[in-house]
Amino acid sequence: MPRSPGSELQTIASQGLLRNLRPLDSGAGASVIRNGRELHNFASNDYLGLATHPALTDAFIEGIRRFGAGSASARLVCGTLPPHEALEAAVAQAKGTEAALVFSSGFATAVGCLPAIVGRGDTIILDKLAHASLIDGARLSGATLRVFPHNDVAKLERLLALLRAKDANSRILVVTESVFSMDGDLCPLAEIVRVVESHDALLWLDEAHAFGVIGPRGMGLAAELGLQDRIAFQMGTFSKAAGLSGGYVAASSEWIKLLINRARAFIYSTAPPPALAHACIASLELMRSEEGDALRKRLHKHLLLAGGGGAMPTPIVPVILGESESALAAAMQLEDQGFMVPAIRYPTVPRGTARLRISHSAAHDPETVLLLMQALKSVTKGR
């Protein structure tokens, strides 16, 4: 007999891996209400606190008034509206590329684009800790899939040399992230760019957690290192520091034209609401403004506090506890003390590395950051 969903759920639960939705009774601000209690929110990706910024709320409402609530069709039919085009021009300008293309989410961007860039006969090489959307996009592509150990450029280079020696003509796409979503560390981007170039490969850089946070005007790690024009595909999302939702890829006009023709998540999906695109433009402007710089400065101060004087490299701070039960118990204890910090378990992270994932935000108060550090000490003592 085919297995029932109930038996699958039991298996998941027996491994301590069952996930349940836990709704909030409030919006997703620096603090939230859950079960009638106020909790300091260290669980979101809203690194600058823009998700509740009045300028973005106003832009969203203005967008609805000007362009309506929905897009009514896919972009290639009649869904390309003025804010979509304006957003793409703004992203391309901010990223220093000829063109850009926006999608409903970062996930759709990866799953849509990777199979449009490589296919059977090509190879895609992923960092071992690449995000699920990149893994799924790679699998969908039909290209041969290879993995290099996390941030191990020497291994990546060896793999590239081997593949190129076998086939001089196929496409090789290297896929990595600027800031790893569950570890908060950075990729060695300059080294990766060097080995990718020297083996005539292409680089897909996912800047999801760097966009708005790192680099001049928050424009990411590639901008920070002056590498933007040496990276074929700079991907990111409006779902984290930008405070909204939606994904983008910035690249040459030719690649973007090909994606418009080949990326199925773009071709066969209704365009994001025009008001969302309109609000994304406002978010991009805000992130690149002096106010954006001030928010990044404030966030950096929180990272100094969290690091006890030495700043954490990014707002994502993992506290690895090992087993799922241990991470879940620690998260519950923090919640009892008034902090919302998620327990992250397999399959989001490798088995045996379950963790608390703390994410800092400019929206917090410095005092709250210090209180969290104290609570964390008490919760992790002896674990």
Ligand SMILES: Cc1ncc(COP(=O)(O)O)c(C=O)c1O
């Ligand atoms: C590294 C990375 N890439 C892509 C995504 C997907 O972005 P979105 O939330 O916009 O779908 C995420 C979000 O979880 C992410 O962490």
